[in-house]
Amino acid sequence: MKIPSYKKLIKHFFVGALIVIPILLLVQIVTLLQEFITPIFLSYSVWLIVAFVLLSIPTFILVGFIFTYSIAGRLNSAFKRLLKPNSRLYQTYVSLEKIYDIVSGKEQIFKNPVWVMLDHDVLKVGFVTKKDMSGFNLKRHVTVFLPTPFSISGEMVVVSKDKLKVIENDAFEVLTLTLTGGMTAGAEENK
Numbered sequence: 001m002k003i004p005s006y007k008k009l010i011k012h013f014f015v016g017a018l019i020v021i022p023i024l025l026l027v028q029i030v031t032l033l034q035e036f037i038t039p040i041f042l043s044y045s046v047w048l049i050v051a052f053v054l055l056s057i058p059t060f061i062l063v064g065f066i067f068t069y070s071i072a073g074r075l076n077s078a079f080k081r082l083l084k085p086n087s088r089l090y091q092t093y094v095s096l097e098k099i100y101d102i103v104s105g106k107e108q109i110f111k112n113p114v115w116v117m118l119d120h121d122v123l124k125v126g127f128v129t130k131k132d133m134s135g136f137n138l139k140r141h142v143t144v145f146l147p148t149p150f151s152i153s154g155e156m157v158v159v160s161k162d163k164l165k166v167i168e169n170d171a172f173e174v175l176t177l178t179l180t181g182g183m184t185a186g187a188e189e190n191k
Helices: 006-035 039-044 046-082 090-104 173-177
Strands: 113-117 122-129 141-147 152-159 164-166
Touching: 006 046, 006 090, 046 090, 113 141, 113 173, 122 173, 141 173
Parallel strands: none
Antiparallel strands: 113 122, 113 164, 122 141, 141 152
16 A cells, blocks of 8 residues: 655645534534533643643544545536536636646646747746647647746746747746746846
8 A cells, every 4th residue: 555645644634623623623612611611621631631732633534535526426426427517617617627736736638848939039838738739720739828926826928839949947946936936946046
């Protein structure tokens, strides 16, 4: 069995916490109303509180894991079936789902960095997002996302493949360079 990465464990922890904490709060509120506030706090020892905290963390992770991989997927599939596949609501939902997957890191679109030649001396950093545009009768073109520095926005352009040059650097390094407006590149040299 593959051990999940720490990012997945953190995600499962928060999903589990979002499910378990409201339930625990409801139980606690009912208990408080039933027995009055003072006797409840006096009956707990420090060790009982520590044990509760230590047991709650793996419980949150386990519940988050179960919800993410079983219940959430089924709810998503059921909701998609309710919508008409060709309706605008369905298309909007699928688009939002795709954006969520990209933002959450489930799907990486920033893995093919390229230089887009705007002029013979001017280059712009972009990431190829669609390599095959033949469905739009553009066999020699690709779509490229051009990120905007200091924001999460950008623009998508359709570019001829001969106007692109692959960037050999790591995609994360290129994205960081772009999003910081080039301030991370050569920072050691500028000192």
